[in-house]
Amino acid sequence: MDRVSGKIALVTGAGNGIGKATALALSREGARVILADCQLGFASEVAAEIERAGGKALAVQVDVSDEAAVDAAVRSGLARFGQIDVLVNSAGGGSTKDGPVTELDLDEFWRTIRVDLFGTLLTCRRVIPEMVTSGGGSIINISSLRAVIGTHGADAYTASKGGVLTMSRAMSMQWARHNVRVNVLAPGVVLTERVAAFIKPEDPIYQKSLLGPSEPQDVAFLALFLASDEARKITGTVMRVDGGASIY
């Protein structure tokens, strides 16, 4: 119950899916959690769930692609809890407007880049100096299996998650001397409500999963590990949570 006790975690996209499961897992293991989401209602519901269970949480509204909003969210978190030890970037996700480069909606390309890649950059840019000042921290960026193996049909999303992966690796080298660890999770199919609504069992990425699709908590368990001091010597890694899909 205390794998991350004493730590303060900021989780983006904490209102739903993987972000929500991660925020709940961190809280169960003793962290105080700042739940950042563009849908404040969902983040507030998760915060209430945490408080009912005896934890401490703060819900903040943020569009991660808006620098001023990210700054305001971080300031609110710092005002309440004093520092940020763990940053989990889960806000984002693909959409059905994506596709092959020859067909995808160009506005969707920039939306995905803005939220998934630029949003991750903005939160890291704002939080890293705070972590350096307080002696270190752990950043966990949610990329995707699509950034690791060849897939088709979601080229904007694949590009943005590839950027998240390589940018994270660069950050891990840059900040290791300040004890800031940066790791990436690359999930395959995770049956969050959003994905369950459109993924089809005949989709090749679904088919490749030898162990079947994951649940949000399957990703949350790894995020919890990376957030904890159990992973104090782990940085720059890409951990796949894909039911074995990348064996192919």
Ligand SMILES: NC(=O)c1ccc[n+]([C@@H]2O[C@H](COP(=O)([O-])OP(=O)(O)OC[C@H]3O[C@@H](n4cnc5c(N)ncnc54)[C@H](O)[C@@H]3O)[C@@H](O)[C@H]2O)c1
């Ligand atoms: N579910 C999967 O199969 C899967 C697989 C690989 C990677 N991922 C990645 O995991 C992350 C979470 O996915 P999920 O399935 O849990 O999604 P989800 O839709 O269940 O949750 C995403 C949350 O992010 C919030 N959000 C969206 N845009 C935002 C913005 N601009 N600013 C702040 N909050 C924003 C949403 O309100 C939502 O609460 C995403 O980055 C996604 O790309 C998901």
